Amino acid sequence: MRIRYGLSGILTAALVAGCTDSTVPSLPEERLPSGALAALQQHVRYIGGGDLSCDRQVLADAPHVINDINSDGRPDFAIDTRNLSCTSREGNVPDAYFCGLYVCGYPLLVSNAEGWEVVQMMAGNEIEAMQYYREPRFRVRQVNLSDPSRRTVLVREYAWREGRLQRVMERTEEPQRMAGR
Numbered sequence: 001m002r003i004r005y006g007l008s009g010i011l012t013a014a015l016v017a018g019c020t021d022s023t024v025p026s027l028p029e030e031r032l033p034s035g036a037l038a039a040l041q042q043h044v045r046y047i048g049g050g051d052l053s054c055d056r057q058v059l060a061d062a063p064h065v066i067n068d069i070n071s072d073g074r075p076d077f078a079i080d081t082r083n084l085s086c087t088s089r090e091g092n093v094p095d096a097y098f099c100g101l102y103v104c105g106y107p108l109l110v111s112n113a114e115g116w117e118v119v120q121m122m123a124g125n126e127i128e129a130m131q132y133y134r135e136p137r138f139r140v141r142q143v144n145l146s147d148p149s150r151r152t153v154l155v156r157e158y159a160w161r162e163g164r165l166q167r168v169m170e171r172t173e174e175p176q177r178m179a180g181r
Contacts, residue, residue: 032060036077036109039116043107044086044097052097054086067129067136070160074111078127078138081105099123103142108165119165122156135159137168144172151175 032040037060044054063080070076081098088094098104103123110117121127124142131137137159144152157169 032062032064032077032109033116036111036116039109039118040079040107043118047097048088051088051090051092052086052094053089054084054094058085065127065129065138067138069108069136069138069158069165070110070112071136072111076111077109078106078121078129079109080127081107102145106138106140108138110160110165121158121165122167124156130157132157132159141173147172 037056040059040062041054041056044052044059059079062084063082065078065080066075067078068075082104084094084098086094086097100123103125105123106121106127108119108121110119121138122140122142124140126141128139129136130139137157139155139157141153141155143150144154146154152172152174155169155171155173156167158165159168160166161168
C-alpha cells in the first residue's frame with residue numbers, strides 16, 4: 001500500500017511539473033526594441049546639442065503610442081515627451097527641448113529596412129493611434145492657439161504616404177459641445 005501511494009505522489013508531482021510553464025516569458029510587445037531606443041537616444045543628443053542628457057531607462061520607460069504607421073508589419077512608436085526626467089549640463093530647462101508653452105513634441109520612431117528613423121511629428125497635448133478604414137494614422141490634439149478664447153481644440157491626423165509622414169486631415173473641435181454641454 002505504501003508503494004501505491006508513493007507512486008501516485010510521484011505521478012502527481014510529474015503531472016504538476018509538466019503542466020507548469022517552464023518557458024521564459026517574452027518581453028511585452030509594447031516595449032521599445034533596442035534599435036528604436038538607440039535611435040531615440042541619438043535624437044535626444046542631436047536636439048540637445050550635447051547639453052541634454054536623458055538616462056537610457058527614462059527613455060525606455062517613456063510613455064508612447066504604438067501603430068504600424070508605415071504598414072511594414074513592425075510596430076512604430078510615437079513618444080510622449082511631456083514627463084521625461086532629463087538633465088541639462090549647462091543649467092537650461094530640460095523640458096524646453098521637448099515642450100513649448102502650450103504643447104510638447106511627439107518624436108516618431110519608424111521601423112525601416114535599415115533599422116529605425118526618428119521623424120519629428122507636430123507638437124500637441126494628446127496623441128492616439130487609430131485606423132481610418134485600412135490606413136493606420138496618428139491623431140494629435142492640441143489647444144487651438146489661433147482661437148483667442150482657447151475653447152477649441154485643433155485635431156490633426158497623420159499617415160505614412162509616399163515614404164514619409166504626411167498630415168492628411170485637420171479640423172477644430174469644441175470639447176464642451178462634443179460632451180453634450
